[in-house]
Amino acid sequence: MRLSPDPQSSGISLLVLSLTFSFAIARYLFFDTSPVSAQSEACRLPSFRQIDHKLEPQNRYSNDPIAPALACGDLNQDGLPELVVAPAVTSDLPLLTNLRNGAFRVGYFLDVPYRDTVIGDFNSDGRPDIAGLTIFDTVTTLLGDGNGSFLPPNAAGEGRGTSVRRYATTLRATDFNRDGKLDLAVVSTLGNSVSILIGKGTGNFLDPINYEVQQNPHSLAVGDFNGDGASDVATANEYSETVSVLLNDGSGGFRLSHFAAGALPQKVVTGDFNRDGKSDLAIVNRGYNSVTVLRNDGAGSFAFAGRWDLPFTSGPIAVADFNRDGKDDLIIGHQYEGTLTLFLGDGNGSFCSQSRLQIGAASCCPVMDLCAIDVNSDGNVDVLAASESTVSVLLNEAATTPNAAPSITPISGVMAAGSISLTATIATVSDTETPAGSLQVEVTALPPAMTLSDLTNNNGTIRATFVLGCGALIGEQTIGLKVTDAGGLSASTTLKITVAPNSAPILGAYPDVVLGSGNATVSPTAKPSDNGSITSLTAVAQGYSGQLSVNADGVVTITNNGNAGRYLAVITATDNCGAPKIASFNFTIPSTPNVCSAIGFKEAVSVDAGTSPQALASGDVNGDGLPDVVAANRDSNKVTVLLGASEGGVRSLRTAFSYDVGANPRAVTIKDFDRDGRLDLAVVNRGADTVTILHGNGDGSFAVTGSYDCGNKPFSIAVGDFNRDGKADLVIVNDGIGSLAILDGNGDGSFGPPRYLYAGNSPQPALVADLNKDGKDDLVVANYSTNQVTTLLGYGDGSFENPRTFDAGPGWAPSPIALGDLNNDGNLDLVVGKTGFSQISVLLGFGNGSFGFYTAFLGGLEPQSLVVADFDEDGKLDVAVGNYQSNSVTVFQGNGTGNYDTLKGVYFNVGLRPLSLLSGDFNGDNKPDLVIANSGASSLSLLLNGCGER
Structure with missing residues (x-):
């Protein structure tokens, strides 16, 4: 398709440069659409008019090989973007002032040898400044006066600027630590690193914090990749053929992961190509002459979504909506001839058109950098393309089409019962201009005795929670729905739901x-x-x-x-x-209950459990009716499965399987996550900041099915159903960032992205229980650094009340905790071990989620684990303590009041450095036994209950 020129355009503008004159020549671009079939209106091609600005080359600084880089922003606060070109093709830095209609003039020169620049308010005075990366691998700032003039580099003081690693090539600005001051990210190609420079708000920066990425990073992009509101970083690593993703903890610290990115990736940008509200990545691959898109799962993990060929070796890339259809498009410049390739996005993660734009005579004008911005305030995104000595302005003349109304489609067949709060998908919405997830949806009409408590739009899928009055609504009911787009146009519909009479609860059968x-x-x-x-x-x-x-x-x-x-x-x-x-x-x-005469365990039996077992979990993983044990092995990055065995009437544990998980597994739990009747595993990997899920096959073997990010330095894990949907959820304690991560279960063995909760300072173990007897899962956490415990009472919808804290008693560094009804009043009580002192505290529960003042007694040396059980079968709960320093277990007999006597503790020797403790009947005599993980001996100690015998 050939486009005709506009006869009204003069096509001439004047650019003054260092007392020499050059002409800005206007011409129209031609699309090479021969490989592309006719396009629908949803994928319409924009047209562009080009104006070239010739920059007269003079003496350059050294032989620095960096290609020209553009920075676009409103430097004189007139509402129009200006342009900075680096590195300086002259001995000075061109700052091009916008004259509207695509024409620019040089407004100011400064003697600075920049490789790259970025525009932002770096001294917090409300005026745009320029931060530049010099060929000497330093960062300096040019403070702006708001009129397009600038002070010399580092007029704010502090010498020659901030040094970064060798051969730094690209910088980006954002507020990484959320203090209201702009920071910088700088990528160093030879240093294989990203440097984070925290801004002081004066135009100066703190010394860089360096993060190692993979080999030969060429560019970086900034975006919120895990939806936590903090800016993250991605780098394109050419030689390792990966992107490195640095997830921000919100305070300016980062956690690193890597993803395959195709052959020789050089440039990376962010965009939402499937309109799901999550930042995806687009990568230019020099090895394939292609562009690769990686789809974001919303938690900061990326997967291959597609690859599209390019006609030539390519470099710069930009993202924008060029044809104003509400979908992200891509434009890519080619380094060895003067062309661009435009990909028009279809909004589903793919592209519905590929077209070439010729911006100069063949092979004359290799495109080195791009900037996509509205140059002339007409609402269309224009393109600025830099070559060695030319800046081309491509004015987008996309036709402005009338806004079309959105659509809303109700879901048929929604059923409800008359007693419930109904949560269901009720409709889908879409629009040609506004992303589906940004459409506003409202309920306009409800039947009497029904109220709306929640309404969400997840990328066009509408879910709602309705509260129905008991028995007040029976039969078909009508609900009014309305959707409105960004332009104010709306559409309405009605939803029909059928309400059935209330039914009684489900309650399983009990055996005699x-x-x-x-x-x-x-x-x-x-x-x-x-x-x-x-x-x-x-x-x-x-x-x-x-x-x-x-x-x-x-x-x-x-x-x-x-x-x-x-x-x-x-x-x-x-x-x-x-x-x-x-x-x-x-x-x-029976007429004569067999109460044990005293607490006693037989001599410990040692069982091999893999290298450095850190944590234990128990369950019948092979369905033979015998309890099995799973151990997390820190040093070998494995989990070991020990199956219960019965030979000649004698039961034991034997090592059966081991599986690779993540780095430094620290905790493990057992649950049927996919609801197939077979127990699965979840393993917390402290060294990888992940949780690994292993699907149980029902015979004691497992298969790794997935791994999920879960925070920073995860310490422990527990299972609950926090939103009462019948699907097991995970709670993971991160003592590295002082939070709990909730991963909602999908019921198929997979989990959603983490939601983070504050639970006091330095949380370590967490337990799940119904502390206030309302039928909803609550949480209790030990706070290591503040000598407290914290409770979070659940609302039953996945959210929690504000944390409540309780004094954990004498000593310091509380870590192990256990729950049980210690005084037989029907309320859960809390036992807390102090790893910094030999104290055990008991906090009696009131049954409303709160606890009373503590009582305390002395345990062994450095208690690292606790378990509560009735070891002497007298109807009163006893407490067993694993003593890390003395290689022993102490059992304290309960008297049914919640008080324990230090002098009556009974000691049992186990292996080296016991770290985890659990109780169960491992020999089939209906008495609780103990299993201890000996982290220093690569073994378990099995203590069989002797009912007074030792």
């Missing part, structure tokens, strides 16, 4: 049991659930003088201090509309 001695727990075949919420869950046994309690999972605890006989336990679950569900089972108390 005979109690041997001590406490017993009985679990249902299915945990209580309801399409609304369960507001009451009770357990009673008529005539039984002991205690029965039931937790949110429906697990009934029977305290065996009642009279002998056969009893009927009745469990009742009631939903928020009053509908009950009843289940029952028989339990028998």
